[in-house]
Amino acid sequence: xxxxxxxxxxxxxxxxxxxxxxxxxxxxxxxxxxxxxxxxxxxxxxxxxxxxxxxxxxxxxxxxxxxxxxxxxxxxxxxxxxxxxxxxxxxxxxxxxxxxxxxxxxxxxxxxxxxxxxxxxxxxxxxxxxxxxxxxxxxxxxxxxxxxxxxxxxxxxxxxxxxxxxxxxxxxxxxxxxxxxxxxxxxxxxxxxxxxxxxxxxxxxxxxxxxxxxxxxxxxxxxxxxxxxxxxxxxxxxxxxxxxxxxxxxxxxxxxxxxxxxxxxxxxxxxxxxxxxxxxxxxxxxxxxxxxxxxxxxxxxxxxxxxxxxxxxxxxxxxxxxxxxxxxxxxxxxxxxxxxxxxxxxxxxxxxxxxxxxxxxxxxxxxxxxxxx
Amino acid sequence: xxxxxxxxxxxxxxxxxxxxxxxxxxxxxxxxxxxxxxxxxxxxxxxxxxxxxxxxxxxxxxxxxxxxxxxxxxxxxxxxxxxxxxxxxxxxxxxxxxxxxxxxxxxxxxxxxxxxxxxxxxxxxxxxx
Numbered sequence: 001x002x003x004x005x006x007x008x009x010x011x012x013x014x015x016x017x018x019x020x021x022x023x024x025x026x027x028x029x030x031x032x033x034x035x036x037x038x039x040x041x042x043x044x045x046x047x048x049x050x051x052x053x054x055x056x057x058x059x060x061x062x063x064x065x066x067x068x069x070x071x072x073x074x075x076x077x078x079x080x081x082x083x084x085x086x087x088x089x090x091x092x093x094x095x096x097x098x099x100x101x102x103x104x105x106x107x108x109x110x111x112x113x114x115x116x117x118x119x120x121x122x123x124x125x126x127x128x129x130x131x132x133x134x135x136x137x138x139x140x141x142x143x144x145x146x147x148x149x150x151x152x153x154x155x156x157x158x159x160x161x162x163x164x165x166x167x168x169x170x171x172x173x174x175x176x177x178x179x180x181x182x183x184x185x186x187x188x189x190x191x192x193x194x195x196x197x198x199x200x201x202x203x204x205x206x207x208x209x210x211x212x213x214x215x216x217x218x219x220x221x222x223x224x225x226x227x228x229x230x231x232x233x234x235x236x237x238x239x240x241x242x243x244x245x246x247x248x249x250x251x252x253x254x255x256x257x258x259x260x261x262x263x264x265x266x267x268x269x270x271x272x273x274x275x276x277x278x279x280x281x282x283x284x285x286x287x288x289x290x291x292x293x294x295x296x297x298x299x300x301x302x303x304x305x306x307x308x309x310x311x312x313x314x315x316x317x318x319x320x321x322x323x324x325x326x327x328x329x330x331x332x333x334x335x336x337x338x339x340x341x342x343x344x345x346x347x348x349x350x351x352x353x354x355x356x357x358x359x360x361x362x363x364x365x366x367x368x369x370x371x372x373x
Numbered sequence: 374x375x376x377x378x379x380x381x382x383x384x385x386x387x388x389x390x391x392x393x394x395x396x397x398x399x400x401x402x403x404x405x406x407x408x409x410x411x412x413x414x415x416x417x418x419x420x421x422x423x424x425x426x427x428x429x430x431x432x433x434x435x436x437x438x439x440x441x442x443x444x445x446x447x448x449x450x451x452x453x454x455x456x457x458x459x460x461x462x463x464x465x466x467x468x469x470x471x472x473x474x475x476x477x478x479x480x481x482x483x484x485x486x487x488x489x490x491x492x493x494x495x496x497x498x499x500x501x502x
Contacts, residue, residue, distance in 0.1 A: 255448075256451060
């Protein structure tokens with residue numbers, strides 16, 4: 001082991017965190033920070049950023065787990081996995097001020113790393129269920145219903161809060177050690193080196209299986225990507241109708257954008273088509289026969305028949321037969337950041353012109369990946 | 374040659390039977406009204422502010438603007454082709470389409486349907502531009 005003199009305090013320093021661990025750590029920090037800010041604080045237009053950051057975090061985590069088996073001494077799980085009893089004993093020792101110094105993670109720190117890994121892995125899994133069930137994209141789109149996705153969202157949010165607590169604990173622990181044990185842990189995660197001191201608890205040196213790591217991770221990623229691609233090819237059930245009635249398309253887009261039938265329940269379509277002579281302030285009446293044909297088609301493909309997010313939410317929100325989407329509480333929540341002036345300005349002109357920003361509005365999907373402002 | 378003439382006549386008759394023209398649409402409303410359409414009355418009706426209709430649409434110009442050779446816009450931002458026949462080759466080439474929108478828009482702006490004379494006036498005005 002190479003020993004270097006630290007010019008500032010004359011303590012010898014030893015390498016502890018290898019380059020992979022350091023790059024992984026700070027990349028993960030960036031990804032989790034991005035995912036937390038976009039997930040907790042920002043609107044639906046940031047969902048793509050959230051998903052990309054979270055996917056990157058999951059891939060990083062996958063590689064880190066493998067590195068925990070094939071990497072160098074202090075990257076190994078074996079160097080920081082302790083029995084609960086050892087963790088407890090260490091915690092008590094910290095409280096009494098007699099804790100031993102570990103060159104790698106101490107038992108409490110190691111437990112924290114395991115908890116962080118578990119939380120992020122669970123977030124990845126539950127996130128994929130949300131993506132599939134609610135947004136109908138990704139490997140689980142054909143497997144998860146909206147209801148499943150919506151339930152997974154609750155779990156995902158709870159784990160995310162738990163992760164936030166863990167992150168605070170992790171940073172708190174590092175700050176505590178830095179101060180009370182005079183151990184520069186943050187610089188160590190940058191340079192990879194820690195000062196060596198008498199009485200340090202060291203892990204037995206192990207060799208690095210670099211070739212195995214490369215082969216296993218390449219194979220693992222290939223199998224995962226292949227499997228997910230295969231899964232993604234399964235069609236979701238109860239998707240909004242794509243074969244649009246030419247009559248409905250023609251008549252209903254004479255003045256405004258095409259509102260997909262899956263955006264409102266049958267009751268709302270019945271009420272709307274019954275009042276075409278005063279249609280949002282204009283006469284849009286048609287002869288009886290045409291009106292009936294349009295009404296029947298809209299009711300046949302109404303929101304009750306589709307399992308998308310808008311269909312599920314609007315079926316409930318408009319259960320009373322109302323048909324002004326922009327007056328729904330959900331609609332207002334989703335658009336609270338925009339002022340009336342934002343809507344009246346060209347090229348939007350009105351709140352009812354969904355397609356100005358939602359490029360997939362006519363399909364009824366309203367994916368956050370299709371928002372362009 | 375004979376065949377060619379026959380074909381031409383057939384196409385000509387077919388065109389007359391199928392396609393409406395501004396003139397044919399005007400003629401049918403004039404026949405119903407029993408009088409010729411007036412450009413001046415049509416212009417007055419089109420450009421005036423009215424009070425009997427729906428509050429959001431007090432005038433034809435609310436959506437069509439007062440420059441009828443340019444495009445107008447529905448209240449939700451969708452483009453409406455120019456109303457002037459000279460600026461829009463599709464204008465007044467479908468009698469049923471014209472009837473539908475005259476019915477709807479007179480009710481929106483005036484609060485009642487237009488009579489045949491008013492329709493003839495408006496069409497005469499749109500043809501004069």
